[in-house]
Amino acid sequence: MSQKQLPPVKVRDPTTGKEVELTPIKVWKLSPRGRRGVKIGLFKSQETGKYFRAKVPDDYPETG
DNA sequence: TTAATTGT
């Protein structure tokens, strides 16, 4: 199986306030039943080492 | 156990 690395996402790093490109550690769908919901990624700030969550594009692949 | 994430 060719393991393609996921592309970085442009997100606002809430710990620095800067917009950065980061590859999410994990991605999942967050949606109530019967509603559309959003995809969420778990990220780790390079600047501060702090974890944060942010929306990722709807077409971004989910990770296991 | 809670905070925080986004859009309906």
Added chain:
DNA sequence: ACAATTAA
């Protein structure tokens, strides 16, 4: 309010 996820 509600969905899943996980660091703190």
